[in-house]
Amino acid sequence: xxxxxxxxxxxxxxxTVMEEPGPRADQALVAVxxxxxxxVEIRVAAGRMGEIRTPYVPxxxxxxxxxxxxxxxAGTRVRFENHLPGFGKNGAIAELVxxxxxxxxxxxxxxGDEVAAAAGVVGITASLALRRAGMSxxxxxxxxxxTGGVGQMAVQxxxxxxxxxxxxxxxxxxxxxxxxxxxxxxxVNLNDIEGDDLTLALRAGAGGDVDIVVDTLWxxxxxxxIGALGAEGRLVNVGxxxxxxxxxxxxxxxxxxxxxxxxxxxxxxxxxxxxAYRSVVEAIxxxxxxxxxxxxxxxxxxxxxxxxxxxxHRKLVISLA
Ligand SMILES: NC(=O)c1ccc[n+]([C@@H]2O[C@H](COP(=O)([O-])OP(=O)(O)OC[C@H]3O[C@@H](n4cnc5c(N)ncnc54)[C@H](OP(=O)(O)O)[C@@H]3O)[C@@H](O)[C@H]2O)c1
Numbered sequence: 001x002x003x004x005x006x007x008x009x010x011x012x013x014x015x016t017v018m019e020e021p022g023p024r025a026d027q028a029l030v031a032v033x034x035x036x037x038x039x040v041e042i043r044v045a046a047g048r049m050g051e052i053r054t055p056y057v058p059x060x061x062x063x064x065x066x067x068x069x070x071x072x073x074a075g076t077r078v079r080f081e082n083h084l085p086g087f088g089k090n091g092a093i094a095e096l097v098x099x100x101x102x103x104x105x106x107x108x109x110x111x112g113d114e115v116a117a118a119a120g121v122v123g124i125t126a127s128l129a130l131r132r133a134g135m136s137x138x139x140x141x142x143x144x145x146x147t148g149g150v151g152q153m154a155v156q157x158x159x160x161x162x163x164x165x166x167x168x169x170x171x172x173x174x175x176x177x178x179x180x181x182x183x184x185x186x187x188v189n190l191n192d193i194e195g196d197d198l199t200l201a202l203r204a205g206a207g208g209d210v211d212i213v214v215d216t217l218w219x220x221x222x223x224x225x226i227g228a229l230g231a232e233g234r235l236v237n238v239g240x241x242x243x244x245x246x247x248x249x250x251x252x253x254x255x256x257x258x259x260x261x262x263x264x265x266x267x268x269x270x271x272x273x274x275x276a277y278r279s280v281v282e283a284i285x286x287x288x289x290x291x292x293x294x295x296x297x298x299x300x301x302x303x304x305x306x307x308x309x310x311x312x313h314r315k316l317v318i319s320l321a
Pocket of ligand 1: 038039040121122125145147149151237242263264265266308311312313
């Protein structure tokens with residue numbers, strides 16, 4: 001079979017031919033049609049998340065049809081998420097993949113393979129962030145890194161869940177426009193503003209104190225957003241693209257009784273993630289949420305890998321069909 005393979009630490013994967021995998025009796029064998037790229041995989045392959053074992057097949061998530069399975073009929077269309085590949089396990093960017101049965105979601109007819117692959121990790125993460133924040137209709141929501149995959153999903157899911165206002169924060173002007181068309185009421189470009197000014201801009205864009213921040217950035221923008229939270233506001237952090245070291249504005253947090261909540265979908269119980277994924281697919285089928293994506297053939301995986309490292313503003317989906 002053909003697959004993408006990372007051959008050495010720090011190298012982008014290339015397409016190659018390798019032996020077909022064999023599932024255990026309690027696992028499924030899936031013929032993959034589409035697998036999307038995610039930032040965490042780039043960090044893994046670069047050796048930034050611990051010692052990796054090469055060669056390995058990357059790809060955290062994918063969509064395909066069941067070849068054989070203890071519980072599902074052959075031909076069933078499914079989405080699956082693997083263990084983070086690179087640490088002894090292979091991933092999803094391969095024509096055939098072994099999948100644990102409990103990591104599988106059957107797909108409804110109304111959602112295409114590429115969309116279902118593109119919406120996975122980003123949709124799950126955005127959905128879990130809003131759930132973890134306890135979002136209710138009428139909340140004012142700010143999304144930091146709204147131009148990214150997670151951010152675009154968070155804007156739309158917050159809108160669909162009845163947010164009073166959604167403010168999108170990012171750096172890429174064109175994509176901020178796109179995010180406004182996806183449902184953000186206001187946008188703030190980090191290239192034009194910083195520090196206390198961002199706090200003011202978030203309040204102005206939200207129409208008052210912010211109730212919930214979905215934060216993929218941390219760093220200076222994250223701290224400014226904490227300053228914009230109102231009473232019992234919640235910032236749910238999922239990433240730190242803008243920096244790790246910060247000075248938490250503790251006095252503002254105590255005064256407002258606000259909270260910073262960490263979230264990793266990788267450390268979230270599987271059943272919770274599958275439930276979040278099903279809700280995202282429902283929202284896509286209902287036409288409430290969309291995901292921008294670009295399909296790349298397997299031979300282009302190396303180039304797509306490089307693009308993923310610097311915010312492609314859409315999901316890059318590797319086609320194996
Ligand atoms: N905790 C979890 O479970 C979980 C799950 C999924 C993703 N994540 C993390 O969440 C983050 C976003 O993921 P994604 O899939 O949305 O990635 P993505 O599509 O590549 O988007 C990256 C986003 O980060 C922004 N960005 C990058 N570097 C920045 C910087 N130095 N300062 C300010 N903004 C910066 C980009 O803004 P511009 O393009 O506008 O410059 C863009 O909005 C990543 O760190 C990822 O690892 C976490």
